[in-house]
Amino acid sequence: MLSIRELYIHYITDEGIVKAVNGVSFDVQEGETVGLVGETGAGKTTTALGVMRLVPNPPGRIISGDILLNGESLLGLTEAQMRKIRGEKIAMIFQDPMTSLNPVLTVGDQIAEVVRFHNKKTSRADAFKKAAEMLGTVGIDPDRMDEYPHQFSGGMKQRVGIAIALTCNPGLLIADEPTTALDVTIQAQVLNLMVKLKKEFNTSMLLITHDLGVVADVCDKVAIMYAGEIVEFGAVPDVYRNTGHPYTIGLFGSIPDVKKKVKRLSPIQGLMPDPVDLPAGCSFEPRCQVATAECKTLKPRVGEISPGHMVKCTHHWREANHGHSS
Amino acid sequence: MGRYIFKRVLYMIPVLLGVMLIIFTMLYLTPGDPVRMMLGDDADEAAIAQLRSELGLDEPYLAQFINYVKKIVMKLDFGVSYVTGRPVIEEIMSRYPTTLILATVSTLVAIAMAIPLGILSAIYQNSWIDNISRIVALVGVSMPNFWQGLLMILLFSVNLKWFPASGFTTPAHWILPALTIGTSGAAAIMRTTRSSMLEVIRQDYVRTARAKGAPEGIVIWKHALRNALIPVLTIVGIRFGASLAGSIVSEQVFSIPGLGKLMVDSIRNRNYPVIQGGVLLIALAYSIINLIVDILYAFVDPRIKSQYSAKKRVKYAGKEGQGSVG
Numbered sequence: 001m002l003s004i005r006e007l008y009i010h011y012i013t014d015e016g017i018v019k020a021v022n023g024v025s026f027d028v029q030e031g032e033t034v035g036l037v038g039e040t041g042a043g044k045t046t047t048a049l050g051v052m053r054l055v056p057n058p059p060g061r062i063i064s065g066d067i068l069l070n071g072e073s074l075l076g077l078t079e080a081q082m083r084k085i086r087g088e089k090i091a092m093i094f095q096d097p098m099t100s101l102n103p104v105l106t107v108g109d110q111i112a113e114v115v116r117f118h119n120k121k122t123s124r125a126d127a128f129k130k131a132a133e134m135l136g137t138v139g140i141d142p143d144r145m146d147e148y149p150h151q152f153s154g155g156m157k158q159r160v161g162i163a164i165a166l167t168c169n170p171g172l173l174i175a176d177e178p179t180t181a182l183d184v185t186i187q188a189q190v191l192n193l194m195v196k197l198k199k200e201f202n203t204s205m206l207l208i209t210h211d212l213g214v215v216a217d218v219c220d221k222v223a224i225m226y227a228g229e230i231v232e233f234g235a236v237p238d239v240y241r242n243t244g245h246p247y248t249i250g251l252f253g254s255i256p257d258v259k260k261k262v263k264r265l266s267p268i269q270g271l272m273p274d275p276v277d278l279p280a281g282c283s284f285e286p287r288c289q290v291a292t293a294e295c296k297t298l299k300p301r302v303g304e305i306s307p308g309h310m311v312k313c314t315h316h317w318r319e320a321n322h323g324h325s326s
Numbered sequence: 327m328g329r330y331i332f333k334r335v336l337y338m339i340p341v342l343l344g345v346m347l348i349i350f351t352m353l354y355l356t357p358g359d360p361v362r363m364m365l366g367d368d369a370d371e372a373a374i375a376q377l378r379s380e381l382g383l384d385e386p387y388l389a390q391f392i393n394y395v396k397k398i399v400m401k402l403d404f405g406v407s408y409v410t411g412r413p414v415i416e417e418i419m420s421r422y423p424t425t426l427i428l429a430t431v432s433t434l435v436a437i438a439m440a441i442p443l444g445i446l447s448a449i450y451q452n453s454w455i456d457n458i459s460r461i462v463a464l465v466g467v468s469m470p471n472f473w474q475g476l477l478m479i480l481l482f483s484v485n486l487k488w489f490p491a492s493g494f495t496t497p498a499h500w501i502l503p504a505l506t507i508g509t510s511g512a513a514a515i516m517r518t519t520r521s522s523m524l525e526v527i528r529q530d531y532v533r534t535a536r537a538k539g540a541p542e543g544i545v546i547w548k549h550a551l552r553n554a555l556i557p558v559l560t561i562v563g564i565r566f567g568a569s570l571a572g573s574i575v576s577e578q579v580f581s582i583p584g585l586g587k588l589m590v591d592s593i594r595n596r597n598y599p600v601i602q603g604g605v606l607l608i609a610l611a612y613s614i615i616n617l618i619v620d621i622l623y624a625f626v627d628p629r630i631k632s633q634y635s636a637k638k639r640v641k642y643a644g645k646e647g648q649g650s651v652g
Contacts, residue, residue, distance in 0.1 A: 052537055054533060056528075084539065086538065086539040087538040099530040099531065100530040102531040102534070102549050103531070103627070105548070117544075150628070151632070
C-alpha cells in the first residue's frame with residue numbers, strides 16, 4: 001500500500017537547516033493500521049505532510065528518499081497528478097478541528113466539493129446528496145448541512161473532518177492526532193467512530209498520536225519516532241512486550257502505573273535534541289541509559305530483533321547480527 | 327438580518343443629531359453677528375432687531391438649535407448661501423453628483439488594481455511579482471496627489487493628448503482624476519490585501535482544502551480570498567467614505583466642480599450655511615458607507631451574520647443515509 005523509503009525532509013530557514021525527518025522508512029500494508037508515535041517535534045506531522053506532498057515550501061523541502069503508493073512513486077508526480085491522489089487515494093484528518101474547517105463555507109459545501117474535485121461530472125445536487133449521506137455516516141443529522149463550522153462543537157467538527165476524508169473512499173487515511181484537541185470523553189467516541197469506519201470503508205490508516213494507550217487499542221503496527229527517525233517499528237504486541245529501543249523503554253517507563261504508589265513520575269531525562277544541530281552519532285545518545293562511547297560517533301543501524309520487529313540502535317544491531325538472542 | 331439593518335439605520339439618527347449639535351454650536355459661538363453682516367454697519371437698530379426676530383436669532387440657544395434641526399428634517403432647509411443667495415441644498419446637490427462619480431470611479435480603479443496585485447503578491451511572496459507590486463505600492467502611497475495629477479496632465483493631456491486636462495463633463499474627463507485618486511487608495515488596499523491573504527493562506531483550513539485535492543484556483547478564490555476580505559472591506563470602506571467628502575487637492579488640480587472645492591471656497595468666504603450643510607452631508611455619507619461595510623461583513627463571514635440574526639435552521643431536503651454512529 002504505502003511504502004516510505006529513506007525519506008529526508010528539511011526546513012531551510014535563516015537560523016539553519018531544521019532536520020525534521022531523517023531517513024524514515026516504513027510500510028503500511030493493505031487494511032492495516034499503523035501508529036506513528038513520538039513526542040512533539042519528532043517529525044510525525046512532517047512525515048504525514050510529506051506523504052501528501054503538502055510540506056509548506058518554502059521553507060520545507062523533501063530532500064531525498066521516496067514515497068510509494070501501490071508501487072508508484074508520489075515524488076515523481078506532477079502537481080496536477082498529485083491533486084488526484086489527495087483526497088481520493090490518500091486523505092488526511094487534521095489535528096485541530098477548530099481551525100481545519102473553513103469558517104465561511106457550510107459543512108455541506110466542504111464535503112460536497114471533495115466529490116466534485118475528483119469526479120467532475122457529478123452534479124452539484126448529487127454531490128450534496130453524497131455529503132448528506134456522509135454526515136449521516138459520521139453521526140451528524142444531515143439537516144445540518146447548511147450550517148457553518150462555528151455552529152458545531154469540537155467533536156462534531158472532527159466528525160465533519162472524518163466525513164470529508166472518507167467521502168471519496170480513500171485507500172489510505174492519515175489521521176494526524178485526530179483526538180488531541182478534543183476533550184477526553186469525546187476522544188473515545190471519535191476514535192471508535194474512526195476505527196469502525198476504517199473497517200467499513202476498508203482503508204489502511206496511519207494514525208499519528210502520542211498516546212501509547214490509543215496505539216495498543218487501535219493499531220496493528222507501531223512506529224516509534226524520535227528526532228526525525230523511526231527508532232523502533234513492529235507489530236504492536238512485539239513492541240509492547242519485547243521492547244527494544246532504549247527510547248521506547250523510556251516511553252513505557254514514563255507511563256504512570258495505577259497499581260503502584262509513586263511520589264514522582266519517571267520521565268526520560270533531558271530534552272529532544274535541537275533538530276538544527278543533531279548529535280553526530282545516535283540522536284538519543286545524550287538521554288540514553290545504556291549509551292556507550294561508540295554511540296557518540298556511530299550512527300545506529302537498524303537491526304531486526306525478531307521477524308518484522310526493527311530497532312535502530314547500535315547495541316541491538318550488534319546482537320541481531322551476532323546471533324545473541326535478546 | 328433585516329431587523330439588524332433597520333436597527334443600524336435607527337442608530338444613524340443620534341449620530342447625525344450629534345453632528346448637527348456640534349456644527350450648530352460652533353457656528354453659534356463664532357464671533358460676529360450675521361444680521362449686522364447682512365444689513366451692513368449703518369443699519370438702524372430697529373431694522374436689526376426686526377430681522378433678528380424674523381430669523382429667530384433672538385431666541386435662546388436650545389430653541390434656535392431645535393428650530394435648525396426642525397427646518398432640516400421637515401423641509402430639508404439648510405439655509406441660504408451667503409455668497410450666491412441660493413438655498414444650500416441646491417448648491418450642494420449641484421456639486422454632489424460629480425463627487426459621487428469621482429469617488430465611485432476612483433474607488434473602482436483602486437480595487438481593480440489593488441486586489442489582484444495583493445493576491446498575486448501574497449501567493450508569490452518574495453518573488454519578483456511581489457517585489458514589483460510592493461515597490462509600486464510604495465511609490466503610489468508616497469507620491470502626493472497634486473504632483474501625480476500634474477505629471478499625468480503633462481503626459482496624457484499635454485503630450486499625448488489622450489484625455490482632457492480639466493473639467494468633468496464626459497467620462498473621458500473622469501479618467502485622469504480617478505487614476506490619480508485611485509492609485510493612492512490602491513497602494514493601501516493592495517498592502518492590506520497582501521498581508522491579509524498571507525495570513526489566511528497559512529491557515530489550517532487552506533491546508534485542508536489542498537489535502538482534499540482542490541485545484542490551486544479554488545484554494546485561492548473559494549477558500550482563502552473570502553476569509554481574507556474582511557480587513558480589505560474595512561479599508562475600501564474608509565477610502566470610499568473619505569473620497570465622498572470630495573478630494574480637495576485633485577479637484578483643484580483638475581478644476582473639477584466637486585464638493586471638496588465647494589467646501590474649500592466656502593471656508594475661505596466664511597460661508598457658514600454651506601459649510602454646515604456640507605459637513606452634515608459628509609457625516610451622512612460616512613454613516614451610510616459604514617452601514618454598507620458592516621452589512622457586507624455579514625455576507626462575507628457567517629460568524630458575524632449569526633451574531634446579528636436570530637438562529638435560523640434551514641432544513642435540507644434530502645434525508646438519505648441517516649445512519650447514526652457513536
